[in-house]
Amino acid sequence: DDGDFDLCETTSPLRVFGRGDNPASPAPATEGKFLYTAANRLPAVIASHGRNGFGATSVQGTVRPLPPAGTDEAENSDGDTDFVMRTYSRATVGCADDLAEATPLCEFDDIVMWLSPAVLNNRMVMAGRLP
Template structure:
């Protein structure tokens, strides 16, 4: 029988059965690699975002040293709202004022974004001194921190380990649930994570975006992937003392 081009190809190269086996092996290998690659990429996103949050903390400290106050959160633009500080229009539900801080990682509208391209949230204490001498919005008013003095300062943002703990509310963590020392912290910065664009369904994620001064942070779960950091008041005060901005 005379060989045809097809029989010559199958004789000299792979048979159809062999080709099918090779393709099956490649499919299995790719199937095993894809989850690993996905996990690696997700870890990279998390690490890059944590680095951004740390850089924002340092930028906030630098701003406080120069201006004697913390900036208000941004809302409709990349600038703090209002410009110049004082009474912040969105103290608990705003975003990082990238333009005010001179940050570079921004979206097309000038907002600071995480490695998923989602705007990074920023909350600042609106604590006011209510005993004589009175002083409103101490931490966001020019020279308010130095005027009131370290011993009288009482920032009141709270970070809790769970939103379903007994006693948790929009004004407190409840018993044995606080991650921050009493009375609280001046700043909370957080990324809403991979699902931030669509919003998380978990109660702990919802607690971070409900517009009050109480936030939640814990290790990732299927319902929680927010990355939350806060600025210790002691670190802020020490850096301002070292810079000669506080006695």
């Protein structure tokens, strides 16, 4: 193991959540903290812990500090099958990664990408690994 990435096997489906506007809210309400399912039942998720490195392990094997509990970055480093992707935000005093629109979102610099089942299936067929 060279420490560049971790490969984790799971029998539970991988899910990615995002934050944004709740389409069920009456107009002209606009939210930015609504948590929605961006993708579900994924074969692979790739997560980078960003520049702050909260929750990461360095190439040398050094474990970086964990992100504050209850934050979206904590969700990306807790070892379960759920991940959060959203836009970058700076560290802010009084922040909360919850649904309260009056408080700002907490620091977030993670990059989360996923592989859809359709893309994986296509690549496996093209590689001659599936009929």
